[in-house]
Amino acid sequence: MSHLPANGIWQQCPKCRRNVHRLEWGNLQICPHCGHYLRLSATRRIQQLSEKFQPLPELTAAPPFAFPGYQKKLAQAQQQTGASEAFTAGTATLSDQAFVLGVMDSHFMMGTLNTIVGARLRQAITAAQQQQLPLVLVIASGGARMQEGILSLLQMNTVLAAYDALNAAGNFTLNILTDPTMGGVTASFAFAADAVIAEAGATIGFAGRRVIEETSREPLPPDFQKAASLFEHGQLDAVVARPDLAATLTQLLRLHQRK
Amino acid sequence: MLEEQLKKIRSAQRISAATVIAALTTDFFVLHGDRLQADDPAVTVGYGHFHQQTVLFVGVNRGANLQQRLDYHFGALSPAGYRKVSRGLTQAEKFGWPVVTLINMPGAAADVAAELNGQSQALATTISQMGHLTVPNVALFLGEGESGGALALANCNRIIMLANSLYSVASPEAVQAILKDKQQALANYLPMTADQLKQLGLVDQIIAEDEQLLPHIEQVLQQQLTELGHLSAKQLQQQRTEKYLAILDRFTDQ
Numbered sequence: 001m002s003h004l005p006a007n008g009i010w011q012q013c014p015k016c017r018r019n020v021h022r023l024e025w026g027n028l029q030i031c032p033h034c035g036h037y038l039r040l041s042a043t044r045r046i047q048q049l050s051e052k053f054q055p056l057p058e059l060t061a062a063p064p065f066a067f068p069g070y071q072k073k074l075a076q077a078q079q080q081t082g083a084s085e086a087f088t089a090g091t092a093t094l095s096d097q098a099f100v101l102g103v104m105d106s107h108f109m110m111g112t113l114n115t116i117v118g119a120r121l122r123q124a125i126t127a128a129q130q131q132q133l134p135l136v137l138v139i140a141s142g143g144a145r146m147q148e149g150i151l152s153l154l155q156m157n158t159v160l161a162a163y164d165a166l167n168a169a170g171n172f173t174l175n176i177l178t179d180p181t182m183g184g185v186t187a188s189f190a191f192a193a194d195a196v197i198a199e200a201g202a203t204i205g206f207a208g209r210r211v212i213e214e215t216s217r218e219p220l221p222p223d224f225q226k227a228a229s230l231f232e233h234g235q236l237d238a239v240v241a242r243p244d245l246a247a248t249l250t251q252l253l254r255l256h257q258r259k
Numbered sequence: 260m261l262e263e264q265l266k267k268i269r270s271a272q273r274i275s276a277a278t279v280i281a282a283l284t285t286d287f288f289v290l291h292g293d294r295l296q297a298d299d300p301a302v303t304v305g306y307g308h309f310h311q312q313t314v315l316f317v318g319v320n321r322g323a324n325l326q327q328r329l330d331y332h333f334g335a336l337s338p339a340g341y342r343k344v345s346r347g348l349t350q351a352e353k354f355g356w357p358v359v360t361l362i363n364m365p366g367a368a369a370d371v372a373a374e375l376n377g378q379s380q381a382l383a384t385t386i387s388q389m390g391h392l393t394v395p396n397v398a399l400f401l402g403e404g405e406s407g408g409a410l411a412l413a414n415c416n417r418i419i420m421l422a423n424s425l426y427s428v429a430s431p432e433a434v435q436a437i438l439k440d441k442q443q444a445l446a447n448y449l450p451m452t453a454d455q456l457k458q459l460g461l462v463d464q465i466i467a468e469d470e471q472l473l474p475h476i477e478q479v480l481q482q483q484l485t486e487l488g489h490l491s492a493k494q495l496q497q498q499r500t501e502k503y504l505a506i507l508d509r510f511t512d513q
Contacts, residue, residue, distance in 0.1 A: 064510040067448045068438060119511045144406075144428050146437050149449035150461065151510060153428045156407055157414045158503050160383060161390050187367075187382035187407040206379045206407075207369030216370040225374065233375060 014038075028242050037201055037242055039179055041081060042088045042105040045138050049246055050092035050101055056127055058084060059119045063148070070147040077108045086110075086141075087117040089124035091133065094246065097253035100128040103138040106180065112145035113184055118155030121189070125162040134172040134256055136249065139190050142208075143183020156188035163192045172256035176245065177227070177236070178202050195252060197238040198227035199245065204235075261431055261446050264423050268363065268402035269321075274421075274472060276303060276318025276361035276401065282473050283480070284309050284316065290347055292339075296376065299340030301332045301368075304347035306356060310481050315351040317344050317412060318361040321402070334364035336408060337373055341381035344412070348388050357395040357484050360412040363402030365430060367411070382407050389414040390499055395487030397480065400424035400453070416490075416498055417483045419464045420453035421472075426461075427451040460506050 010019045015036035025031070027048065029038035046053050063070050078084060086109055089102035102124040104111040111117075121137075128135040144152035167173055175193035179202040186206050190196070198204060205225035213220060223229040227239045240248050267273065280287060284307030292298040303318040319336065322328035336344075351358050367378055389396060389411065398413040400420040405427050413426070420426065427434065427449070435445050446452055456462040464483070466475045490498065 059511060061511045065448055065450070115507060115510045118507065146428060146434050149428050149434070149451065150426060150456065150459070151507065153406070153410050154461075154503050154507060156410055157386050157390055158500070158507060160387055161500055164387055164391070184407050186379040187411075188386060189383070191380055191383060192387075205374050206367070206382070207374065211369050212371060212374070218371060220371065224371070235377070235380075 011038075030242060037179070037199070039106045039140065041107055042083060042103040045103045045105075046088070046090075046092070046101065049136070049138070049249055050094050052093045053090050053101065054092070055088065055090040056120075056123055059116060059123060060084060061116050061119070064115055064151055065147075065149060067147040067149075073109065073147070081105060081108045083108055085116045085120065086112060086114075087120045089120055089127070091127065091131065092136075094253065095250045097134075097250065097257065099134040099136050099253060100124050100131070101136050101138070104140045106140040106142075106178075109145060110142035110180070111140040112142050113152055113155045113159075114145035114148040115151050115155070117145075118152075118159055121155070121159045122162045125159070125166050128171055129166050129169050132171065132258070134174065134253060135166060135193075136174045136176065137189075137193070138176045138178060139181045139185060140178045141182065141185040142180060143185055153184065156184045160188040160192060163189045167192065167194070172252070174249070174252055176240075176249075177204050180204070182206070182208060191235075195237050196235075197240050197248065198230065198236050200227060200239050200241050202227045204230055260444065264425065264452070265403070265431065267423050268425065271323045273321075273363065273402055275323065276316075276320060276363070279361055279399075279401070279473070279476060280305070280307070280316050280318055283477055284314070287316075290343060290350075293342035293346060295339070295342060297337070297339040299332075299337045299343055300330055301334055301336045301364075302340045302344060304343050306347075306351075309359075310484075312484075313354070313356045314484070315347050315356045315358045316361065317347060317358065319364040319412070321363050332368060335366060335368040336364070337368045338376040338378045338381035341367070341378075341385045341411060345381075345385055345388055348385075348392065351394055352392060355394055357397070357487065358389075358392065358415075359480060359484075360396070360398045360415065362398060362400045362404040362409055362412055363424070364404060364409060366406035367408030382411050385411040386414050391496060393492035393495065395484060395490070395495055397483050397487070399476065399480065400426055403427070403430075405430050414499065416487050416495060416502075417463045418456075418461060419466060419479055419483065420456065420462050421466050422453055422468045424453055425451050426456055460502075
């Protein structure tokens with residue numbers, strides 16, 4: 001079962017506009033014509049970056065406030081993705097290396113940070129600390145989820161505090177920034193890792209392009225907030241093509257293997 | 260309701276950080292620049308005497324007239340601004356001074372320069388540093404405070420709000436935009452007023468906005484700093500973490 005919004009056999013490439021068959025998209029979801037990456041579901045990402053994956057106990061919560069239309073939006077997102085929220089974490093192995101893997105899913109309300117996503121992030125961070133394992137987060141988020149107001153904002157400092165504690169404990173931390181990594185997530189834990197790498201083509205920034213255009217009324221360069229541009233400006237350790245991510249992850253896990 | 264409140268806190272007559280600092284401190288010394296790139300006029304960082312002790316003040320400048328507002332970038336801090344704050348925090352910690360932040364701002368600067376100069380990093384560093392401070396920190400909302408830009412200055416042991424001030428994930432206008440029915444009263448659905456946030460446990464004290472505003476502010480700050488002065492470095496750090504987690508845990512199924 002596909003976890004992407006379009007469930008047909010053919011899906012148009014958002015970049016080159018050609019119709020591509022499901023088999024041609026393949027597991028990596030790369031356009032065979034122009035090389036464009038579709039955004040991956042958490043399930044696919046986990047498949048690509050681990051051999052074994054044991055999910056952590058699933059934390060849940062009811063919407064904290066009766067924001068109009070929110071309940072319906074959540075139900076839609078759950079139905080479309082088959083996931084209960086925008087973040088899934090578990091203990092994983094890749095090439096015999098054990099680690100905690102957490103994945104945000106942009107198909108679920110743009111991977112926005114809310115009460116549950118924050119709680120699960122802290123749970124994953126704590127699990128890595130308790131089990132003395134490296135932490136690997138695959139980040140995809142539009143930032144704080146508006147519908148949960150101030151509680152979404154408070155995820156930033158609390159997740160970052162947990163992340164800081166994990167770094168202080170000596171665990172290796174790796175963040176893989178994928179499309180999109182924005183707002184409150186970028187301004188808190190996205191860059192808190194020992195190694196920060198981006199998937200090629202990802203948009204990464206604090207304020208969204210539209211907001212910047214509106215407030216500053218200045219033309220934006222085409223590569224603005226793109227992974228390659230961030231790399232040139234010294235903000236990232238590496239930009240990695242999707243088919244190479246697992247190899248890069250293996251390399252880093254091996255280098256950080258505890259004796 | 261919210262519109263009136265916004266008009267009030269965004270007006271030129273609203274009490275400014277500069278007014279509070281001038282009224283409450285003596286021998287105030289201002290830090291300039293982030294030692295890397297620029298001196299952001301949107302924030303004043305400095306230290307002065309307040310009730311027989313030296314206190315670091317971080318005051319956001321919103322500006323009282325158009326020229327000032329343009330000069331101060333409407334109170335939206337740039338990365339250089341946050342790095343200046345960070346420099347102040349490091350000194351406060353070194354010398355054991357408590358920290359008071361004065362907030363009335365639309366959030367952090369969102370422009371090309373801010374992105375290229377590492378706004379995300381500057382915010383994350385400030386949030387983290389405020390959370391780990393070994394000295395007491397108190398946030399006082401004089402007006403509005405939004406997004407990570409305000410959070411970075413409000414990751415404190417105590418949060419105090421003037422009665423009409425607001426603290427929100429984004430500007431009320433931005434949150435309103437995602438509501439289908441534009442007539443719906445936003446504050447009915449999301450807590451963002453001083454009263455609502457006090458009920459939530461996030462805000463510790465509300466200051467009435469009467470003729471005695473400055474004396475009230477002085478008295479409340481003095482009292483809070485005295486109370487926090489009894490806590491050890493470790494207790495201060497723990498109190499911050501536990502305060503926020505206690506609020507969030509109430510909304511998660513256990």
